[in-house]
Amino acid sequence: MTKIAFACVGNAGRSQxxxxxxxxxxxxxxxDVDIVTGGTEPAESVHDDVVDVLGEEGIDISERTPRRITPDDVEDADCIVTMGCSVDQFRPDGWNGEHRVWSLEATSEGTDGTREQRDEIKYRVNDFFDELEASH
Known part of the structure; x- marks a missing residue:
């Protein structure tokens, strides 16, 4: 099994x-992939615009709650993808998996900016899974 972690600051947008x-x-x-997510400073709830733009894609995350990512979450992760936070905030000592940094700045404000991020994240996740599938 492969384990992937997605982390950002609030766990209310990009990592969700x-x-x-x-x-x-x-x-x-x-x-056979295990997926974990969390934030270094979790928000109270997932951003409404994130729920809305994923709903446009037929994905319902309205019941999800942001959570803190911990060293225990990632100690056996094969890859940690960070978006706006430092892996050093939660990576356990001795961890030797792959770390990827996804810089995801929106050029538009509000929902349009969230859509831009959604589309870029969808593209990157698809590419990531193409790589994962090719390596197995």
Whole structure:
């Protein structure tokens, strides 16, 4: 089994979108992948615009709650993808997996900016799963 972690600061936007798309790709491709997500400073709830723009893609995350990512969450992760936070805030000593940094700045404000991030995250997750599938 492969384990992937998606982390951002609030776990209310980017990492939630990445997780939702990764779960979709895992299921579509029938891969044995464990996915964990969290934030270094979790928000109270997932951003409404994130719920809305994922809903446009047929993905419902309205019941999800942001959570803190911990060293225990990632100690056996094969890859940690960070979006706006430092892996040093939660990576356990001695961890030797792969770390990827996804810089995801929106050029528009509000929902349009969230859509831009959603589309970029969907593209990156798809590419990531193409790599994962090719390596197995």
């Amino acid at each position: 979108m990445a997780t939702a798309f990764a779960e979709q790709e895992r299921d579509r491709r029938d891969l």
